[in-house]
Structures are given as structure tokens and as C-alpha cells.
Amino acid sequence: MKYAFFPGCTIADRLPFIEKSIRLVCPEYDIGLVGLPFTCCPEPNSVQSFSQYTWLTMAARNIAVAEEHDLDILTACAGCFESLAMAKHMLDTSADTRAHVNRALANIGREYTGQARVVHLLQVLHDDVGCKGIEERTLRQLRMRVVTHSGCHLLRPERVLQVDLAEAPAKLDALVRALGMESVDYMDKTMCCGAGIRGVNRDISFAVLREKFAGMSMVHPDAAVVFCPTCFISFEAGQRVVNRMFGTEYRLPVFYYTELLAVAMGLEGTESILSGHRVQGTEETVARAMGHGGTPAQAPMGTHGAREV
Amino acid sequence: MRPVIWDDDEERVSDVRQAAQPCFQCGVCAASCPVFRVAPEFNPRIAVDEIVQTGTVAVTGREWYCAYCLMCEQRCPMGVALCEILVAIKNLSARDGKVPPSIVEMMDVIRFTGKVSHPSKGTTRRRRELGLPELPEVDAAEVQKLLEVTGAIDRLTRYREAECEPQ
Amino acid sequence: MPENRIGVFLCHCGSNIAGVVDIQRVMEAIRALPDVILVEDYKYMCSKPGQQLLKDAIKKHNLTKIVIGSCSPRMHENTFRQALREAGHNPYLLEIANLREHDSWIHSDDPEAATEKAVDLVRMAVARARLLEPLEEPEVDIKKTSLVIGGGIAGISAALDLANAGFKVYLVEKEATIGGKMARHDKTFPTLDCASCILTPKMAEVGAHPNITLLTLADIEAVEGYVGNFKVTVRQKPRYVDTEKCTSCGDCAEVCPVDVPSEFDANLAYRRAIYIPFAQAVPSAYVLDMDNCLGVDAVRCGKCKTACEAGAIDYDDHERVLTLEVGTIIVATGFEVFDATQKPEYGYGEYPNVVNIMEIERMLSSAGPTGGHVVRPSDLKEPKRIVYIQCVGSRDERTNRYCSRICCMTSIKQARMLREKTGADIWLFYIDLRTFGKGYEEFYEATAEAGVTFVRGRVGEILQDDETKDLIVRGEDTLLGRPVVLEDIDLVVLATGMVPTASTSHVAHLLNLSLSPDGFLMEAHPKLRPVDSFNDGIFVAGTAQGPKDIPDTVAQAKAAAAGAMALMGKGRIKVEPYYSVVDEDKCAGCRVCISVCPYNAIFVNERGASEVNPALCKGCGTCTATCPSGAIRSQHYTDGQIAAMIHEYLSAQQ
Incomplete structure (x- = not known):
């Protein structure tokens, strides 16, 4: 299956090692990635709040670009998925809205027709490839206790997106288990990471993130697994800020799912991926999970509580 | 609820009011809101109540505290789309040039690059090191045009004017 | 065709109609219509003088057909028909134009258009009146035996009233015992009577009553027949x-x-x-x-x-299959408790210490599983900190929109008892407290005085500490606009609402009863016929019709019994002659009518033609519309009459 690949600004420009892992993994499952001149999705909270019309039209443009190539869009970011899927929902359920947006698009010689589907990588891996298919292709089991966080924008609004259960998401957990990891339930699993208001009010944003970390740390995981680059940055870079602001000592490695998938599949080049991470001990955590480096998985936030960065 | 497209504030407010009407103030939105938990001055329930009771949209600035996690809508027993209502409120204040500076910055970046982040020299180098393909070029003129015809440029101008006004 | 002499009477209904519709203008417009001999108006046609006016005019002007412009025929059609009978006239030579519900009430903002519409409605009524025919009302016998479906407090109350009045009753219950949900409750609000102390004497009375045949482990399988003569097949396990x-x-x-x-x-x-x-x-x-x-x-x-x-x-x-012949049926199939696993944010079924109100009832009962002690299911310890959450599965468009009515008082009652028994700290989260019954508000106030904390707000989520199984409850105190986080909660009780049972839809299907959108049985009129169904001889009672408490359930059951008695007491009743008639010369015997009839009223007679049983037929017209040979005629709603109305409406107004 070939898709118009929509890496999103955050992955492409700030987390290229995540893109690398996606590009390593996808061909293995015959998922073809085609690059097209996409703009920002655009970002679902700030841009939509600034001007919903602008947000909707830019999203429609991106979908129209994929339509011109007869391709469905594959997103790797929950935010991009939310923006494109919600815009598509609005455009597909109101002829009035579609006509209005198409009048704007006519200025750049494009048209939204509603042909292209919008999917997230989680759906392709879980629903199409399937956990069994994933498990069959792994070379090694990763022995790790992890907490998962699918990201608000993959889950809600549940009735429109229909990706997973919004109150009790299970797909990312199933994918994680397919790699041999244990997925631990934790308090506030469906809670937001706070990224949506980081620019508007930093203090509140990190206070939200602290709550999220409090819930995760209670179950002493080895790492957190996410499927959204914004949540990734929020957790990875954010935990240092939380530690500074609130005197906490969190040190939790964070992974985007396909990074661990690539490791479990034994693909070439995973070292370059992991070296991009900022939380100390990330590479060691993976090594331990692979059975290297002596003692089996030690919980960084675990039994002895959080350690210093 | 209809998206905020038509440039008629009165119609817009009455739309928002109608969308908020089923609310019976049970508070499950606030109880589920991660922001309210740490900053009770932002309360999605009261934002909605204000519209129903007064028929006007109070621009307090706090409406921008919504993290858009959509948990309130998920649990609302009356199916009120609270995040959508807050988006509509923010659109109305953005029309008057009342926008947090961080969002204006983001809009400026989009305006000139089509993206929310500048691809720096470092990024390009890292992408090359990782063996990633070059990103397809976005036609900046296309983006510029869309921002113009959808009113985003006007809003940015109004923001700048408001900024220059004596406080 | 005899000469038509039509009299038109326009009712003002005080200002209900005349305040919007210009009656004078309507009268002017109607007067010129062919066959209209007389046009009169009056302030209240339904009043005694109004009826007298009608009767006098019939005689004086030798009227053959009557048109009345008034409220809905559902209100006063019978009144006017009776007036026609008293004037020695066939009551079916009457046509009512609904100028109130269909016109003045809904177009009060546009009197001009309302007046035009009134003229149209009356013109159409006149057109139909020309073609009305006198009809005779068939009479049927009524068997003096009643079937009560469901042996909860509703079925028990209805059965006892009927049996005590001398009627035979079959009481059919699907469980092994009667008593229903009430038997599972501990105390009843607001008097704190023990539920079984007041229920079990009634149950014993049913068991011993010579006029009651009790069939437990039994279910209705098929129902045939019509008011007064139902034939019911019951399967008993x-x-x-x-x-x-x-x-x-x-x-x-x-x-x-x-x-x-x-x-x-x-x-x-x-x-x-x-x-x-x-x-x-x-x-x-x-x-x-x-x-x-x-x-x-x-x-x-x-x-x-x-x-x-x-x-x-x-x-x-x-297994036994029985055939019962009964004259009337009372449906009292009760309710189920809402399944709280549909609200995953509350963790019911996942967290052991989240329970529902029915489970607390059993725990409170001294004959129950814990001997009357409320405990935490995880460790059987007495809870010291308890939270009640109201409206779980009620007032929620994701589950049920309606208010279940009993959960507020049930929770308050339980909270009061728990507070008094154990001194536990109790918080009760509510949206609105609905303490509507006699003595209920006083009971609530006393409970608040006893130290139960009432918090206005719906709880967002419940979290569990997996080690201790203690719970954290997050909500908003909406009166203060402040977050509420309660930690170390021992027990959360979900005030689960009432939902219709599967039996209700099963029985409704067999009896052709209507269900309201929420799945409960629909009554014939919410105010004036609250226990009648749309089908003659079938009554509804108790929570099968909608959520209600025990007093309301018993009141409704007794009303249903009275309705059944009123029918059976007479022994014979007249049925409306709105049945379809088959023209056997035209009938080809294709049986399409039989397949479409929702009331099983059509059969093939010995001549191979379709025939309609007048007592079963409701005059819905489905067969008439379906018959490929045009052999079926709906009496009182003939094609000719309806076509005349349409033709009149479409023809240009003078």
C-alpha cells in the first residue's frame, strides 16, 4: 500500500530520528511512503483558535494535494491526524462548508473533493498489519515495563475519529505487547500532556505535565511509549522543566513506537535513532531490554523512586 | 456546530449560544479538564454558562488556556461540543486582534514558511546524516494567498495595531 | 345519493382559536360552498349550550352532515358524536377540522396565514363530509378474566385488585418467584419501612387467592384475538x-x-x-x-x-404450553438496573470497590449476603469514606437521556442509613436533587442534617490505587467553581438508573404495543389515559411504562386494574366501525393484505377471499393501500373521501 506520507513539521524538523525509524520500518511491511509538498497540517489548537477558516482551508489544501496524486494520507503525528481528519469530517458533512473552502482554494488552483482517506500510522500497524504480523517480524523480545500514551488527538472526538476507545485505549498497548513489553495501566492514562497551551501559559502547561508524570511514576515504568511527536517532546524535554520547576526528579526514557519496533525487528541503523534522545540512560534502557548490559531492566523511576538527571 | 467561516459576529454568537443551550451545568467538563485541575481560574463550564446566560461572549483571555484535549466533549452528558465553543470564542477575540503573542509568532512562521518550525541548518544536516530524503518544497506564495483570502493576514494586522495602541 | 345538507359550526375555544383565526372571515369563505346550508360560530362548542345549539340546528335545518371547526378530534370527537346520537343522528356523519392544534396554536405568530389555513381546513372537511356514510358500531362480548404479565409490585397490586373484585386472574412471571425488584430492596423511602415487611404479605395473598392462577417460570409466546377475547399462549419452564x-x-x-x-x-x-x-x-x-x-x-x-x-x-x-383465554391484559414487566460498565470512566466492573445502588440494597438487607453490613468488596472491611455519584446512566445523551426518578431518593436513603449505622463520611455528588414525592424533601433535609455532604457536580472520573484498592474521585463543586479531589475513598456507589427490560420489548412486540424512544411502553395519553395502551383491552402499569417509585407504581397498577374492570364489568362493548371491508368480487386471493396487516386482522374465508375481523382491525388502512386489485375499503376513511379533501385543497380558492 502506498501513502502520501505526512510526517508533520515536528517530526521532520525537530525529531528526524523518529522519521528515520518510520522509514526503516514501513518498507518492511510494504507500506510505501510518497513525499508531497505539504504545509503545516495546520496545528489543531492554536491555528484553529486563531482562525478556524484558515485552519480548515490549509488542511483542505493538504488533502487536495494528496488527492491530486490519488493517494491516502498517512500521518505520524496525532495533531496532524486530528487536524486533517476533523477538517475532512467538516468538509464531508457540510456541502456549504466545502463550497466555501473550495472558493478559497480556487485562488491557488486547487480543489478538495473528499477522495483521500486520512489515517495514522497506529491504525495501519494495528488494524492492517495486525499485532500478529508485527510479532512475527520481530527478532527479539524487548523486556521492558512501559506506560503508553496514545495522545488526545488520536482518541478524541471519539465519535468522529473512531481510532480507539477514548476512555480505555488499548491499541498502542497491544502493539507494545507484540514486541514483548509489558504495558502497565496507570492513573490518568487518557489525560493530556499539556502541550496544547505551552506557548500560551507555560506554568499551567507544565503543571499539567507534572500531574501526568505523577500518574505514570506511581507504577514505576522503565519507559513511556507514545505515538505522537508533540507528546514525545512534551514528555522528553518537558520532564527536565518539570523537575526544575517543581523539584521533582523524574528521569523516564520516552520512545516513539516505531523506534522500538525497529529495534525489535533488528533493523540496521537504530543506534543513530536512539542517539537523538535527550533523557540520560535511554540507550542503556534499550540495551537492558534487549538482554545486553548485565542486570535486567531496572526501573529508572522505579523501585528506588526517581533518580537525578 | 458550523465552522467559523462567515464574517458575521452576531450570527456567530447566536450559533455558539445555541450550541451551548443544552448545558445543564453538571460540571463534568470541569471535573475532566486537566487545566482546571491545576488552574481553576479556567473553567469550561463557566465559559459556556456565560454565553447561555448573557448571550454574549466574554473575552477574558482565559479561553486561550484550553489545551484542546477534548476530554470535556468526551464526557459531556448533553453532547455539548465545549472545545468547539471555545474555538469559536477564541476566533471572535482573534478577530479583534486579541491573541496571545506565541500564537501570533506561530502564524507568522506559517505565513512565511508554510510550517510551524523553521528548518534550520542543523536540521538539514541531521536529516542528511540520517539518510533522510529532502523535504518537498512548499510554495510559500500558495500559503500566503490562503492566509490572505481566509482573513488571517487581516487578523495579524489588527493584532499589530492593537499592540501599538496606548494601553 | 340523497341531498347533502351540511351544517358548519366554528368554535372559538375562548381565545384559543378566535384569538388568532379571524372567525368572521372563515365564515364568509365557507358560506358560499355548495351544500352548506348553515354556518354558525360559538364561544365553546363543547359546552352544554354549544351542544344544544348543534342539536337544535340539526333538527331545525334538517342537516344531514355536520362539520365542526374546533380542537383536535382526540379531544371532543366523542362529545360531539354523543350530541349527534342524542339528536337521533348517526354519529359518523360528523367531520372535525382541527383549528386549534393544527392551526391557531402553532401559527399564533401569523394570524393572517392561520386564517387562510383555517379556511382550507374547513373547506376540506366539507368536501369529506359530503361523502360520509352512516356506520353501525359492532358490539363484542368481553371475557371476565384478566392476564397480568409480570409479578413485581405492579403486577401483584393489579392482580389482587382484580381478584378481589371477583375477576379471574392469570399472573405470569418469568422468574421462580413473584416479588420483583421490590423484594430485593431493604428499606423504602421516605418512611424507612422494610420493603419485604410490606411486600411479602401481598405476595402470600397472591399465592393463596382463589381467583389468581400464578404461573412462575413462564413467558408469553403468542397473543391472538382482540379486546374481550384474547387468546394467549404461555410457555412455562x-x-x-x-x-x-x-x-x-x-x-x-x-x-x-x-x-x-x-x-x-x-x-x-x-x-x-x-x-x-x-x-x-x-x-x-x-x-x-x-x-x-x-x-x-x-x-x-x-x-x-x-x-x-x-x-x-x-x-x-x-415444559408446558398453556393457552389462556382472557378479556383484558395488564403489562407490568418492570425494569432493569443500568449496566454501569457503559461508563468506563467510573471503573465499574474493573475496580472492586465501585458498586451500584442495587448491590448496596442487598448489603443493607439483614437477609442479604453480608447480613446487613455494607462492606468494601475488595477486603470486606467497613467503609469509612463513601462517595455517591448520581445520574449514572440517566440524564446523559451517551446512555439514557431521561431522569430515572428514583435514584436521588434511593441514594439519599442509603446515605442516611449508612451514616446512622456506621458514622462514615459520605459525599453525594448530584446535578439536581429530585425529591418530588410526599415527605421526600423533608427526608433529604434530615439526611443533610445527619452529616451527609451534598456536592453539586458530576464526577469526571474515578481512579484506583491498585495496591490498596482505595479510590480517588475527581469532580467540580459547581457552586463554588472549584475542583474537588477526594482521596482514600473506600467505596463509591453509582446511582444507576432504570432501563427497560428485554421482556418489555418482547411483550410489546407480541401485543403490538408502542414503545417510546427510550424503550419504555407508551401510554395512550400522558395525562388523561396514563395506563391505557393504544390497543383496546391492554393496559400498562409500573416501571415498564417509565421510571417510577413504589407509590407511583402501585397507583398505576391499581388504575390499570380499574381500567380492566371497567371494561369487563360491562360485559359487552361497542367498537369503532373503522374497519376495512373487502369487496369479494374484486379480491383475487393474493393474500398480500394478510402479510402487511400489523394486527393479524385478515384471514382467508371459505370462499377463498380475504375477510377482515372487525374487532381486530384498527382501520390503519395499510391493506387498503397495498391491495393490487383495489378490493379493500377503509370504512370512514375511503379513497373517495380522502381524494375529495386533496382535490378541494388543490382547487383554487374562490
Whole structure:
């Protein structure tokens, strides 16, 4: 299956090692990635709040670009998925809205027709490839206790997106288990990471993130697994800020799912991926999970509580 | 609820009011809101109540505290789309040039690059090191045009004017 | 065709119609119509003088057809028909134009258009009136026996009233005992009477009443016939225990090796495969649950039969199919408790210490699984900090939109009892407290005084500490606009609402009863016919019709019994002549009409033609519209009459 690949600004420009892992993994499952001149999705909270019309039209443009190539869009970011899927929902359920947006698009010689589907990588891996298919292709089991966080924008609004259960998401957990990891339930699993208001009010944003970390740390995981680059940055870079602001000592490695998938599949080049991470001990955590480096998985936030960065 | 497209504030407010009407103030939105938990001055329930009771949209600035996690809508027993209502409120204040500076910055970046982040020299180098393909070029003129015809440029101008006004 | 002499009477209905519709203008417009001999108006046509005006005019002007412009025919059609009868006129030569519900009430903002519409409505009524024919009302006999479906407090109350009035009653219950949900409750609000103390004497009375035949473990399978003459097929599952011989000694259960969660105890305790649901069950006899029995032959088990000294156990007992002939039917199929697993944010079914109000009822009952002590299911310890959450599965468009009405008072009652018994700290989260009944508000106030904290706000989520199984409850105090986080909560009680049972939709399907969108039975009129169904001779009672408390349930059951008695007391009733008639010369015997008739009113007669049973036919017209030969005619709603109305409407106004 070939898709118009929509890496999103955050992955492409700030987390290229995540893109690398996606590009390593996808061909293995015959998922073809085609690059097209996409703009920002655009970002679902700030841009939509600034001007919903602008947000909707830019999203429609991106979908129209994929339509011109007869391709469905594959997103790797929950935010991009939310923006494109919600815009598509609005455009597909109101002829009035579609006509209005198409009048704007006519200025750049494009048209939204509603042909292209919008999917997230989680759906392709879980629903199409399937956990069994994933498990069959792994070379090694990763022995790790992890907490998962699918990201608000993959889950809600549940009735429109229909990706997973919004109150009790299970797909990312199933994918994680397919790699041999244990997925631990934790308090506030469906809670937001706070990224949506980081620019508007930093203090509140990190206070939200602290709550999220409090819930995760209670179950002493080895790492957190996410499927959204914004949540990734929020957790990875954010935990240092939380530690500074609130005197906490969190040190939790964070992974985007396909990074661990690539490791479990034994693909070439995973070292370059992991070296991009900022939380100390990330590479060691993976090594331990692979059975290297002596003692089996030690919980960084675990039994002895959080350690210093 | 209809998206905020038509440039008629009165119609817009009455739309928002109608969308908020089923609310019976049970508070499950606030109880589920991660922001309210740490900053009770932002309360999605009261934002909605204000519209129903007064028929006007109070621009307090706090409406921008919504993290858009959509948990309130998920649990609302009356199916009120609270995040959508807050988006509509923010659109109305953005029309008057009342926008947090961080969002204006983001809009400026989009305006000139089509993206929310500048691809720096470092990024390009890292992408090359990782063996990633070059990103397809976005036609900046296309983006510029869309921002113009959808009113985003006007809003940015109004923001700048408001900024220059004596406080 | 005899000459038509039509009289038109326009009612002002005070200002209800005349305040919007210009009556004078309507009169002017109508006066010129062909065959209209007389046009009159009056302030209240339904009043005594109004009816007299009608009767006098019929005689004086020798009117043949009457048109009245007034409120809906559902209101006063019978009044005016009676007036026609009194004037010696056939009551079906009357046509009503609905100028109130269809016009003045809905177009009060546009009197001009309303007046035009009134003219159209009256013109159309006149057009139809020209073609009306006198009809005779057939009379049918009514059997003086009643069927009551459901043996909860509603069915019990209705059955006893009917039986005491001298009517025979069949009481059909699907469980092994009567008593329903009320039997599972501990105390009743607001008086704190013990539920079983007031219920079990009634149950015993039913069991012993000479006029009541009790059929437990039984279900309705088919219903034929019509008001006064229903034929009901009942399938009764085998009990494997002879109710006459069983002494309820319990020796059988003693030796039974099988433990099964007890439904009666909300699955909080175990029962045996042979069991009695509760001590005061009626019939007072054990029942063998064959699905869970190890096997009835002596090799595999057979212990209970050996133990039974009375020789009451019969492994060869079999299913019975009975046919009952009854004149009236009362449906009292009750409710189910909302399944709280549909609200995953509250963790019911996942967190052991989140329970529902029915489970607390069983725990509070001294005859219940915990001997009257409320405990945390995780460790059986007494809870010190308890949270109640209202409206779980009610007032929620994701589950049920309606208010379940009883949960506020049930929770308040439980909170009061728990507070008084254990001194626990109790918080009760509500949206609105609905304490509408006699003495309810006072009970609530006393509960607040007893120290139960009432917090206005719906709880967002419940979280569990997996080690201690303690709970964290997050909500908003909406009166203060402040977050509320309660930690170390021992027990959360969800005030689960009422939902319709599967039996209700099953019985509704068999009896052709309508359901409202929420799945409860629909009454014929919410105010004036609250216990009648749309089908003559069938009544609804209790929570099958909608959520209600015990007083309302009993009141409705007694009303349903009175309705059934009113019919059966007369012995014969007239039915409306709105049935369809088949022209046998045109009927080709294709039987399409039989397949479309929703009331099973059509059969093939000995001549091979379709024939309509007037008592069953509701005059819906489906067969008339479907018949490919045009052989069926709906009396009083003939094609000609309807076509005339349409033609009149479409023809240009003068």
C-alpha cells in the first residue's frame, strides 16, 4: 500500500530520528511512503483558535494535494491526524462548508473533493498489519515495563475519529505487547500532556505535565511509549522543566513506537535513532531490554523512586 | 456546530449560544479538564454558562488556556461540543486582534514558511546524516494567498495595531 | 345519493382559536360552498349550550352532515358524536377540522396565514363530509378474566385488585418467584419501612387467592384475538420441584455440590443449583437450575432427589404450553438496573470497590449476603469514606437521556442509613436533587442534617490505587467553581438508573404495543389515559411504562386494574366501525393484505377471499393501500373521501 506520507513539521524538523525509524520500518511491511509538498497540517489548537477558516482551508489544501496524486494520507503525528481528519469530517458533512473552502482554494488552483482517506500510522500497524504480523517480524523480545500514551488527538472526538476507545485505549498497548513489553495501566492514562497551551501559559502547561508524570511514576515504568511527536517532546524535554520547576526528579526514557519496533525487528541503523534522545540512560534502557548490559531492566523511576538527571 | 467561516459576529454568537443551550451545568467538563485541575481560574463550564446566560461572549483571555484535549466533549452528558465553543470564542477575540503573542509568532512562521518550525541548518544536516530524503518544497506564495483570502493576514494586522495602541 | 345538507359550526375555544383565526372571515369563505346550508360560530362548542345549539340546528335545518371547526378530534370527537346520537343522528356523519392544534396554536405568530389555513381546513372537511356514510358500531362480548404479565409490585397490586373484585386472574412471571425488584430492596423511602415487611404479605395473598392462577417460570409466546377475547399462549419452564409437595425445608440445597452466583443477591453471594431465591418466595418452593445442575442421574449426582423426604423433586418435569383465554391484559414487566460498565470512566466492573445502588440494597438487607453490613468488596472491611455519584446512566445523551426518578431518593436513603449505622463520611455528588414525592424533601433535609455532604457536580472520573484498592474521585463543586479531589475513598456507589427490560420489548412486540424512544411502553395519553395502551383491552402499569417509585407504581397498577374492570364489568362493548371491508368480487386471493396487516386482522374465508375481523382491525388502512386489485375499503376513511379533501385543497380558492 502506498501513502502520501505526512510526517508533520515536528517530526521532520525537530525529531528526524523518529522519521528515520518510520522509514526503516514501513518498507518492511510494504507500506510505501510518497513525499508531497505539504504545509503545516495546520496545528489543531492554536491555528484553529486563531482562525478556524484558515485552519480548515490549509488542511483542505493538504488533502487536495494528496488527492491530486490519488493517494491516502498517512500521518505520524496525532495533531496532524486530528487536524486533517476533523477538517475532512467538516468538509464531508457540510456541502456549504466545502463550497466555501473550495472558493478559497480556487485562488491557488486547487480543489478538495473528499477522495483521500486520512489515517495514522497506529491504525495501519494495528488494524492492517495486525499485532500478529508485527510479532512475527520481530527478532527479539524487548523486556521492558512501559506506560503508553496514545495522545488526545488520536482518541478524541471519539465519535468522529473512531481510532480507539477514548476512555480505555488499548491499541498502542497491544502493539507494545507484540514486541514483548509489558504495558502497565496507570492513573490518568487518557489525560493530556499539556502541550496544547505551552506557548500560551507555560506554568499551567507544565503543571499539567507534572500531574501526568505523577500518574505514570506511581507504577514505576522503565519507559513511556507514545505515538505522537508533540507528546514525545512534551514528555522528553518537558520532564527536565518539570523537575526544575517543581523539584521533582523524574528521569523516564520516552520512545516513539516505531523506534522500538525497529529495534525489535533488528533493523540496521537504530543506534543513530536512539542517539537523538535527550533523557540520560535511554540507550542503556534499550540495551537492558534487549538482554545486553548485565542486570535486567531496572526501573529508572522505579523501585528506588526517581533518580537525578 | 458550523465552522467559523462567515464574517458575521452576531450570527456567530447566536450559533455558539445555541450550541451551548443544552448545558445543564453538571460540571463534568470541569471535573475532566486537566487545566482546571491545576488552574481553576479556567473553567469550561463557566465559559459556556456565560454565553447561555448573557448571550454574549466574554473575552477574558482565559479561553486561550484550553489545551484542546477534548476530554470535556468526551464526557459531556448533553453532547455539548465545549472545545468547539471555545474555538469559536477564541476566533471572535482573534478577530479583534486579541491573541496571545506565541500564537501570533506561530502564524507568522506559517505565513512565511508554510510550517510551524523553521528548518534550520542543523536540521538539514541531521536529516542528511540520517539518510533522510529532502523535504518537498512548499510554495510559500500558495500559503500566503490562503492566509490572505481566509482573513488571517487581516487578523495579524489588527493584532499589530492593537499592540501599538496606548494601553 | 340523497341531498347533502351540511351544517358548519366554528368554535372559538375562548381565545384559543378566535384569538388568532379571524372567525368572521372563515365564515364568509365557507358560506358560499355548495351544500352548506348553515354556518354558525360559538364561544365553546363543547359546552352544554354549544351542544344544544348543534342539536337544535340539526333538527331545525334538517342537516344531514355536520362539520365542526374546533380542537383536535382526540379531544371532543366523542362529545360531539354523543350530541349527534342524542339528536337521533348517526354519529359518523360528523367531520372535525382541527383549528386549534393544527392551526391557531402553532401559527399564533401569523394570524393572517392561520386564517387562510383555517379556511382550507374547513373547506376540506366539507368536501369529506359530503361523502360520509352512516356506520353501525359492532358490539363484542368481553371475557371476565384478566392476564397480568409480570409479578413485581405492579403486577401483584393489579392482580389482587382484580381478584378481589371477583375477576379471574392469570399472573405470569418469568422468574421462580413473584416479588420483583421490590423484594430485593431493604428499606423504602421516605418512611424507612422494610420493603419485604410490606411486600411479602401481598405476595402470600397472591399465592393463596382463589381467583389468581400464578404461573412462575413462564413467558408469553403468542397473543391472538382482540379486546374481550384474547387468546394467549404461555410457555412455562419446568421447575423440577413440585410446589405442592415442597416444604421449603432446604435439605436439597444442603447436599447440592454446585455454587452459582445468586442473581437475587446481585451476585454478591452464592446459591446452589437447587435453591429458593429468598425465604419468603411465592410459590414457597425450591427450583432446580438445570443449566448449572451437574446431572440428574444417580451416577453423576442426583443427591438432591435422595435428600428430599417429601419426594417433591421430579427430574423428568417438562415444559408446558398453556393457552389462556382472557378479556383484558395488564403489562407490568418492570425494569432493569443500568449496566454501569457503559461508563468506563467510573471503573465499574474493573475496580472492586465501585458498586451500584442495587448491590448496596442487598448489603443493607439483614437477609442479604453480608447480613446487613455494607462492606468494601475488595477486603470486606467497613467503609469509612463513601462517595455517591448520581445520574449514572440517566440524564446523559451517551446512555439514557431521561431522569430515572428514583435514584436521588434511593441514594439519599442509603446515605442516611449508612451514616446512622456506621458514622462514615459520605459525599453525594448530584446535578439536581429530585425529591418530588410526599415527605421526600423533608427526608433529604434530615439526611443533610445527619452529616451527609451534598456536592453539586458530576464526577469526571474515578481512579484506583491498585495496591490498596482505595479510590480517588475527581469532580467540580459547581457552586463554588472549584475542583474537588477526594482521596482514600473506600467505596463509591453509582446511582444507576432504570432501563427497560428485554421482556418489555418482547411483550410489546407480541401485543403490538408502542414503545417510546427510550424503550419504555407508551401510554395512550400522558395525562388523561396514563395506563391505557393504544390497543383496546391492554393496559400498562409500573416501571415498564417509565421510571417510577413504589407509590407511583402501585397507583398505576391499581388504575390499570380499574381500567380492566371497567371494561369487563360491562360485559359487552361497542367498537369503532373503522374497519376495512373487502369487496369479494374484486379480491383475487393474493393474500398480500394478510402479510402487511400489523394486527393479524385478515384471514382467508371459505370462499377463498380475504375477510377482515372487525374487532381486530384498527382501520390503519395499510391493506387498503397495498391491495393490487383495489378490493379493500377503509370504512370512514375511503379513497373517495380522502381524494375529495386533496382535490378541494388543490382547487383554487374562490
